[in-house]
Amino acid sequence: MIVTELTPFAEQFERLSQDPAHFPDWVQSLRQSGRDRFHQVGFPTTKWEDWRFTPVTAIAQGRFGSGPENSATSEITEWVAQASLADMACRLVFVNGRLQPGLSQLDSLPAGLTVGGLADDLEADGEIATGVLGRQANIEHSPFTALNAALFRDGAAIRLADGVEIEAPLHLIFVTSGGGDAVCSQARNVVRIGRESRLKLVETHVGAPGEAYLTNSVTEIELGEAAQLDHHKLQSDSIAGYHIATTYVSQAASSRYRNHYFAFGGALSRNEIHCYHAGEQVETVLHGLYLVSGSQLADCRTRIDHAMPNCVSHEVYKGILDDRARGVFNGKILVYPDAQKTDAKQSNQALLLSDDAVIDTKPELEIYADDVRCTHGATVGELDPKGLFYLRSRGIPESLARKMLIFAFANDVVQGLRVESLKRHLESVLLADHGLPSV
Amino acid sequence: MLEIKNLHARSEDTEILKGINLRVQTGEVHAIMGPNGSGKSTLAHVLAGREDYEVTAGEILFNGKDLLELSIEERAAEGLFMAYQYPVEIPGVSNKYFLKAAINSIRKHHGQPLIKTSEFLELLKANLAKLGMDKSMMERSVNEGFSGGEKKRNEILQMAMLRPRLAVLDETDSGLDIDALKIVAEGVNALRSPDRGMIVVTHYQRLLDYIVPDFVHVLAGGKIVRSGDRTLAHELEAQGYAFLETEPASV
Ligand SMILES: Nc1ncnc2c1ncn2[C@@H]1O[C@H](COP(=O)(O)OP(=O)(O)OP(=O)(O)O)[C@@H](O)[C@H]1O
Ligand SMILES: [Mg+2]
Numbered sequence: 001m002i003v004t005e006l007t008p009f010a011e012q013f014e015r016l017s018q019d020p021a022h023f024p025d026w027v028q029s030l031r032q033s034g035r036d037r038f039h040q041v042g043f044p045t046t047k048w049e050d051w052r053f054t055p056v057t058a059i060a061q062g063r064f065g066s067g068p069e070n071s072a073t074s075e076i077t078e079w080v081a082q083a084s085l086a087d088m089a090c091r092l093v094f095v096n097g098r099l100q101p102g103l104s105q106l107d108s109l110p111a112g113l114t115v116g117g118l119a120d121d122l123e124a125d126g127e128i129a130t131g132v133l134g135r136q137a138n139i140e141h142s143p144f145t146a147l148n149a150a151l152f153r154d155g156a157a158i159r160l161a162d163g164v165e166i167e168a169p170l171h172l173i174f175v176t177s178g179g180g181d182a183v184c185s186q187a188r189n190v191v192r193i194g195r196e197s198r199l200k201l202v203e204t205h206v207g208a209p210g211e212a213y214l215t216n217s218v219t220e221i222e223l224g225e226a227a228q229l230d231h232h233k234l235q236s237d238s239i240a241g242y243h244i245a246t247t248y249v250s251q252a253a254s255s256r257y258r259n260h261y262f263a264f265g266g267a268l269s270r271n272e273i274h275c276y277h278a279g280e281q282v283e284t285v286l287h288g289l290y291l292v293s294g295s296q297l298a299d300c301r302t303r304i305d306h307a308m309p310n311c312v313s314h315e316v317y318k319g320i321l322d323d324r325a326r327g328v329f330n331g332k333i334l335v336y337p338d339a340q341k342t343d344a345k346q347s348n349q350a351l352l353l354s355d356d357a358v359i360d361t362k363p364e365l366e367i368y369a370d371d372v373r374c375t376h377g378a379t380v381g382e383l384d385p386k387g388l389f390y391l392r393s394r395g396i397p398e399s400l401a402r403k404m405l406i407f408a409f410a411n412d413v414v415q416g417l418r419v420e421s422l423k424r425h426l427e428s429v430l431l432a433d434h435g436l437p438s439v
Numbered sequence: 440m441l442e443i444k445n446l447h448a449r450s451e452d453t454e455i456l457k458g459i460n461l462r463v464q465t466g467e468v469h470a471i472m473g474p475n476g477s478g479k480s481t482l483a484h485v486l487a488g489r490e491d492y493e494v495t496a497g498e499i500l501f502n503g504k505d506l507l508e509l510s511i512e513e514r515a516a517e518g519l520f521m522a523y524q525y526p527v528e529i530p531g532v533s534n535k536y537f538l539k540a541a542i543n544s545i546r547k548h549h550g551q552p553l554i555k556t557s558e559f560l561e562l563l564k565a566n567l568a569k570l571g572m573d574k575s576m577m578e579r580s581v582n583e584g585f586s587g588g589e590k591k592r593n594e595i596l597q598m599a600m601l602r603p604r605l606a607v608l609d610e611t612d613s614g615l616d617i618d619a620l621k622i623v624a625e626g627v628n629a630l631r632s633p634d635r636g637m638i639v640v641t642h643y644q645r646l647l648d649y650i651v652p653d654f655v656h657v658l659a660g661g662k663i664v665r666s667g668d669r670t671l672a673h674e675l676e677a678q679g680y681a682f683l684e685t686e687p688a689s690v
Contacts, residue, residue: 395516396540408580
């Protein structure tokens with residue numbers, strides 16, 4: 001273990017153990033084991049199979065502090081305003097991983113929905129976090145999960161009671177900004193959806209443009225029987241930043257989890273989603289779109305544990321890579337011996353806009369049951385020359401024609417969204433990115 | 440308006456066009472017929488600027504300009520339009536967006552102001568009605584999932600919206616049912632005008648009963664081997680291309 005890697009985080013850890021916010025003992029022991037684990041293994045290297053294409057040396061060498069305490073600067077207020085979406089039921093804003101009540105909007109919460117900061121929940125009686133926090137996010141799974149356990153201070157704590165359907169989405173905005181200092185945000189989120197309840201969640205990540213900060217978030221989600229969660233995540237972090245996020249989802253019988261991931265920012269981003277089927281008739285939908293250019297690296301990783309029979313999973317990831325950008329996609333599907341009648345579809349499509357852009361795709365299907373339907377496909381391509389010619393032969397200049405085809409490729413993922421304001425927002429991001437005229 | 444002189448074109452190492460000569464004046468409709476694989480679509484694509492074909496000799500003048508010097512989009516903006524034998528599907532781009540982008544691109548090329556949305560929608564509505572197309576098709580992706588006939592109608596719709604100076608219709612009649620053929624032919628006829636030229640590629644006299652050509656040419660083996668007036672089409676319909684084998688002109 002290289003001690004220098006730990007030093008900056010060690011300081012934070014020391015400060016945390018003396019934190020006036022009194023975390024219960026079980027949380028302190030989770031923290032300690034996270035710290036021990038991270039101490040033991042350190043940052044991953046490209047020699048690790050799961051990190052082969054994703055070097056984190058820059059993160060290991062960065063000295064990330066915990067950031068200023070009071071962060072409601074006018075810039076941050078502005079970023080929050082820009083990230084805000086219409087028609088949300090409520091909004092929780094976190095700066096450097098800590099809840100900012102002043103920037104949040106929690107008036108008139110729908111009945112049955114409890115929303116707040118994890119630190120507040122733990123300081124009270126841990127009503128939401130107990131039994132969920134640390135249950136799925138095994139510190140041995142990844143050094144970053146261990147690091148988050150050691151260093152989280154706050155995050156979102158969300159609970160929806162049984163039998164409640166809420167149409168308007170709940171918006172979580174995570175802002176990271178060190179005001180010049182290298183800063184890390186280690187948000188820890190806990191989400192519990194009661195039986196036969198439905199919620200839509202939008203998670204937005206933004207930060208100080210150009211800052212090389214680190215966000216390392218861990219989210220644990222538990223879906224009750226026949227519960228439904230539409231989880232959207234927009235990663236628009238600083239182009240120089242590092243974004244690591246791991247989401248663990250446990251699905252009880254007949255539940256449906258849909259995740260829509262959109263990655264635009266980060267010098268390096270790694271988004272992991274782990275879904276575990278704890279009952280039958282479960283549905284999992286994972287859709288993703290990443291747009292990277294320059295020397296950005298986007299690593300998207302999903303793992304679905306088909307542990308029970310009669311469950312369905314459907315996965316589509318699309319990437320658009322320009323310049324020297326790199327994409328990594330790893331989709332693991334594990335079908336347990338008992339999981340008969342599993343129906344798992346996976347597809348990964350990448351559009352390479354430059355000769356230097358690279359994508360490493362690895363579908364990993366491990367199937368131990370015999371009566372299953374599992375398909376996967378990966379395509380890597382360039383823009384369709386026939387389509388390009390067709391558009392140009394109608395007078396559309398080549399540059400615009402290319403943009404239209406890129407937009408079309410990406411828009412497909414956006415059109416599937418069920419949150420109108422988010423759909424419009426993403427359309428305008430895609431249009432702006434590609435300088436297309438609006439219709 | 441169009442003058443093709445001794446045009447030779449090849450794809451990789453196969454020579455496909457072997458010295459085409461053709462002159463189209465404004466107001467004229469020329470029909471091109473000829474056996475499968477004789478180079479009719481290749482000629483249309485070379486006019487439109489398809490880069491898969493290399494022009495090895497000859498020249499093409501379009502309204503006095505050297506067509507071969509123009510990019511694909513410049514040719515279209517200058518008023519050249521090819522209705523595809525096999526229209527391309529473009530998933531994710533709606534017909535409406537595509538048409539408006541095309542109109543505005545051409546307007547920009549000529550330094551004209553962009554079309555007003557209301558004006559665009561009116562024009563679209565009128566043309567859809569003429570071609571018996573449902574407006575819901577405009578919200579769908581370009582040609583995606585369209586039937587063969589719907590694709591052909593969509594080509595003519597684009598022509599009606601863009602109002603080109605020279606239209607090259609490559610087998611627009613194939614895949615159309617009898618009623619659709621009439622509707623599409625009427626759409627084409629409505630665009631016949633003294634300041635517009637047309638080249639109609641077809642295998643069948645039936646289309647030429649509706650769109651009556653001023654000239655008929657036979658393209659065979661990469662050359663125009665016969666030209667005549669509309670009676671030539673009747674002759675071909677009756678006798679086929681057997682004459683090609685006996686006449687030295689075809690070799
Ligand atoms: N891109 C290409 N590469 C190689 N050969 C080609 C290419 N395009 C056309 N050809 C060949 O050139 C010849 C002429 O093709 P073309 O499509 O122009 O014929 P056509 O007269 O339009 O035939 P049809 O009546 O069947 O539509 C054919 O033999 C065809 O296989
Ligand atoms: Mg042809």
